Amino acid sequence: MRLAFAAALLLASTSAQAQTAPDISVDTLKEVTKTLSSDAFEGRAPATPAEDKTVAYMIERFKAAGLQPGNHGSWVQDVPLVQITASNVAPLTFTGGKTPVSLAYRKDTVLGTYQVVPHVSVKDSDVVFVGYGINAPERGWNDYASVDVKGKTVVILVNDPDWQMMTLDGPFGGRAMTYYGRWTYKFEEAARQGAAAAIIIHDTEPAAYPWGVVESSWTGPQLEQDTPGDHMDQSKAIGWIQQDSAKALFASAGKDYAALIEAAKHKGFKAVPLGVKASVSWDSAIRRQASKNVIGILPGTAKPDEVVLYSAHWDHLGHCAPVKGDDICNGALDNASGSAALVALAEAHAKAGPAKRSLVFLSVTAEESGLLGSKFYAENPVYPLAKTVGGVNMDGINIIGPAKDFVLVGVGKSELEDMVKPFVAAQGRVIVPEPSPEKGGYYRSDHFSFAKLGVPMLYGESGEDLVKGGKAAGHAASKDYTTNRYHKPQDQYDPNWDWSGGIQDLAIYYGLGRQLAEGSAWPNWYPTAEFRAVRDKSRLGQ
Known part of the structure; x- marks a missing residue:
């Protein structure tokens, strides 16, 4: 020191x-x-x-x-944003397996895009399960090492491979999530690998929130930073599917879901083509508008x-x-x-x-x-x-x-x-x-x-x-908020708050x-x- x-x-x-x-x-x-x-x-x-x-x-x-205005005499800093609102979202379909799988928007899947385009279309894209979708050279881990996913749809697990450990000494920090476990990273890496679409399997515990949070956060107008290039270096489609929907997809592909989930936890996992094709499309309304940060200074x-x-x-x-x-x-x-x-x-x-x-x-x-x-x-x-x-x-x-x-x-x-x-x-x-x-x-x-x-x-x-109720009361309050209020209309002011x-x-x-x-x-x-x-x-x- x-x-x-x-x-x-x-x-x-x-x-x-x-x-x-x-x-x-x-x-x-x-x-x-x-x-x-x-x-x-x-x-x-x-x-x-x-x-x-x-x-x-x-x-x-x-x-x-x-306070005084914090931006050279102004109270605000303009933040250029682009708003993308999806409409006419077709079901996300998987064909070529034992039985067709069709996933309804909101109920079974939520989808979006970073690309600033009026129409999104992914058609007959080969589907590959890439485990946790991690490429971490410093840890000797690359879920993409054995496969070329350019133009394909990747299906990804949320969090890190060792999230179920109760200690903090696993290959990815054990119980503690690294940035490799965040959904933002999953989509960033899929784009770097050239994937046309990237779909994360939702599981409440490792995601840290229930499906209702995903649905409320990912539907309706979506905002992105407005930058030159319109994010065309990103995947066409990104989103989530319910875990039961993922199981139906793997069953249609003739794959053992539980066995592949287990295999993905271990170093040396090789991505698995599912032998099915994904299709989805929707329209995007685009609106560019500067939002504002507010800055005050003493x-x-x-x-x-x-x-x-x-x-x-x-x-x-x-x-x-x-x-x-x-x-x-x-x-x-x-x-x-x-x-x-x-x-x-x-x-x-x-x-x-x-x-x-x-x-x-x-x-x-x-x-x-x-x-x-x-x-x-x-x-x-x-x-x-x-x-x-x-x-x-x-x-x-x-x-x-x-x-x-x-x-x-x-x-x-x-x-x-x-x-x-x-x-x-x-x-x-x-x-x-x-x-x-x-x-x-x-x-x-x-x-x-x-x-x-x-x-x-x-x-x-x-x-x-x-102080009142100990760990049991604190944990119950935390769980109640995450389950019943977080990112939902129930997160409302209560005059009885302490x-x-x-x-x-x-x-x-x-x-x-x-x-x-x-x-x-x-x-x-x-x-x-x-x-x-x-x-x-x-x-x-x-």
Whole structure:
């Protein structure tokens, strides 16, 4: 550990014990969450009239909190997006097997495309099962080694080959998901291999969410970053099929589903042509529109060019698959609560007064569409990433009461983890491993956009060991949310929520951010972290 960083860590321990509790307003948390998740905001979908209302509200709250416009006199940063809405979606059919297999849109399959074209057609494409669809040379693993899939349809398993291990020492991190397990990677690699279509088999446990989440997230208008080339280097069709549909497909192909799933877990697996052909088509309505990130700043007094960052996404799904006639996915917890936390932290820091370094509050768009707003900012930063010290990302705030523990998502990555420990300990809490590392939470929110380009961002939250009810109560609440509310219309504001645990977490985020902003430390990634090299390179010229 560098001497300067070790000294900063010792100071952190002392300051965390002595620090006065920040003035974080529970009324702000309630008011902002309730407002943003009301039906009047129609689920806050980007590139809709609801965006204008959401952006205006976030600007209003940032102004009232005491921030200044954060983009050279403007409150916003334009994020170019293209919206693609599928219609006339034909069934996904597989022919040439023992019996034809026809999968209905939404019920059995969901499909989409990155390509910006008015019509998508995949016809009589040879189907290949490619196991987990991973090409990882550094791990000696390549599911595509024995097959050419150019122009073909690949069927892929979700997560990593060792996701069923209960330890963290497997070839792909055991229970903890690597980026190779994420659906985004599966489609990226399939495109690199030249596949015409890439279909992931949905399984609730390794996917980390039920089919209803896939259906609500993948149907209706879909957003992508609007870039030159219209994403024509991507597969024509991407999507998911239900596990029962996959079993029917394998049976039609005369293949033993269970045996192939088992074989795919092991090094040296060879892709298996299924001997059937896939066809599907649909029309795409295309609309290009800039969405907006909202940026506020509390300028620093001594080193204003050095920036500490807080981020949270303002968007949600808008109108989605209806439940009992309700088709608005309000996104109260995800992420009206995180947006409220962003405002509450801005208020607290402004009340404490400017720090030596600047504090930037970034409310990003299109997280639900693939971290698009944070990705665009990270690639086109208002404040250079080499001058961005680090920060905190918030995606959902604890509304179920105080927890005895604090979870660092993606633990073992950066020195921010050392810096936050005294703040957690000062509350009499303990840091614990992720309860469900197989869900790949580290790759599912906006901190990842910054991490990929070298900026250390903390992503931590209350654990499941509640003061009232212990681990059983915390796990039950977490499971209830994932099963019944996540990405569904039921994620609605509840006036009976207990915000006291959220206030505790925000005190930790405040303390860490304040210490970074008042100090001179430059926390880095641990030497073994995959983002260390890019950070070292970016800082080299400073």
